[in-house]
Amino acid sequence: MNAKVAAPDLAKAKRILAISDIHGNLELMKGLLKKVGFSESDFLVLLGDYIEKGPENLATLRYVMELSKRQNVCALSGNCDTIWEDVRYEKYHENLLRYMLWRKESVLNEMCAGLGIEVRGDMDKAQMQRALLTAYAVEFEWLENLPHIVDTPELIFVHAGIADEDLNAQDANECMMFKAFLENAPAFSRYVVAGHWPTVNYTSYANGLLSHMPIIDKEKRIVSIDGGNVVKRSGQLNCLIYADKALSFACMDDLPCRTATGPQEGGEGPVSVTWMHNELELLQRGELESACVLKHTGQRLSIPNEFLFEKDGVLFCHDYTNYVMPLREGDAVSIVETHGERVLVKRNGVLGWMDKALLTVN
Ligand SMILES: [Mn+2]
Known part of the structure; x- marks a missing residue:
């Protein structure tokens, strides 16, 4: 089209x-x-x-x-707004229900809940589709156009x-x-x-x-x-x-905000791993962190084990950076997640680590 x-x-x-x-x-x-x-x-x-x-x-x-x-x-x-196609065209029956069971946070599950329809693997799919198309005709038509x-x-x-x-x-x-x-x-x-x-x-x-x-x-x-x-x-x-x-x-963003209580020196030459370029070669697995090589650049870095995952025998990493965030006392940061004594924070859109001891408690 x-x-x-x-x-x-x-x-x-x-x-x-x-x-x-x-x-x-x-x-x-x-x-x-x-x-x-x-x-x-x-x-x-x-x-x-x-x-x-x-x-x-x-x-x-x-x-x-x-x-x-x-x-x-x-x-x-x-692309996510084309969901009306899947509801309207019967050829997608099977995929549609599988999608709804897998993607809990789908507008279609909310629509079903609004009609009191329980989404189950053994439900009458065609009936559910007809109910959605009738009850939410205005929404689907808006999306289609x-x-x-x-x-x-x-x-x-x-x-x-x-x-x-x-x-x-x-x-x-x-x-x-x-x-x-x-x-x-x-x-x-x-x-x-x-x-x-x-x-x-x-x-x-x-x-x-x-x-x-x-x-x-x-x-x-x-x-x-x-x-x-x-x-x-x-x-x-x-x-x-x-x-x-x-x-x-x-x-x-909707992350909690905190303030740095003291300065922190930034790290040199950070290495970051993100989706699509996240395949790794394992050099040595450690108790908390593992030494890895980022395949797409050949860079070596140590990655906390909780960021690593395996798929079909290949080692990958969730989005990760080893960047140490340079901070001055009073700098505002958004808290992403805590790993032991280190906290992954965001400042001006950039991700990096800071020492937990340097964060205000609130
Ligand atoms: Mn998209």
Whole structure:
């Protein structure tokens, strides 16, 4: 299917705002809109993936549907928003139920709960589908009619990516599914703003750090804004702000905040491991940490055992960095997780370790 292109009138907008990959995190979305002071003088583009994986998928969907009634809001479809296809077309029966049993945080499970339908492996699937299609016809129709691209004089918006600038000849699925757009896309003459691929997965752009901040590639003219909200424990929601021909960002997460009670020296030459480039070779397994080689770069590093996992006899690692965060007394940090006497924290979107003894207790 050809991608649907929307070309809204932005003449009155003082700023263009863009947020991607909300994934049912309604409170964070509302918080971020408040933080940037979203108002009638802005134009807001929502880049899709409103639902699935998060805590409030149906409420988020309905909130976005309500927002999109405004003249100054345009919502695009992400790959997670095509769930209506699976409910409508009978050929997906088997997969649909398996998906619902596996993905507990699905809008479809919330919809069933709303109708008092218990989702079970031995249920009458066709009956469940008919019930959903009837009760949630308005939601499914809204999702089905979402455009895939927003075309503005200075910026192009899409959920995952576009193959080239011929916007009327883009494949809808590619727009929603483009893999690692920043790495695999050509250069464009206008900036293309995309979500879908958490920026933390683009380690080549961050000098060995793990960063959830948006990435601007000035050569390719691509802005990648998915902060990994919901899908990564350390994720955040990013908002692009385009005003007076300049790009800036605001971001927000729902991690607890603390303050450093003293300084900490930063570490040199950090090594980070993230999804897609996380295959390891084990050198020596230790009681708490194991010496490993990161296959894709050949770098050696010691990784706490709880970050390691095996799949089909191959050793992998969950997102990990050995970066020691440089801190001054009074610096604010977000707490991701505690490992013994070390705490994984985030500051300005970047992940690193700090000494637990340097944290305020609150
Ligand atoms: Mn997506």
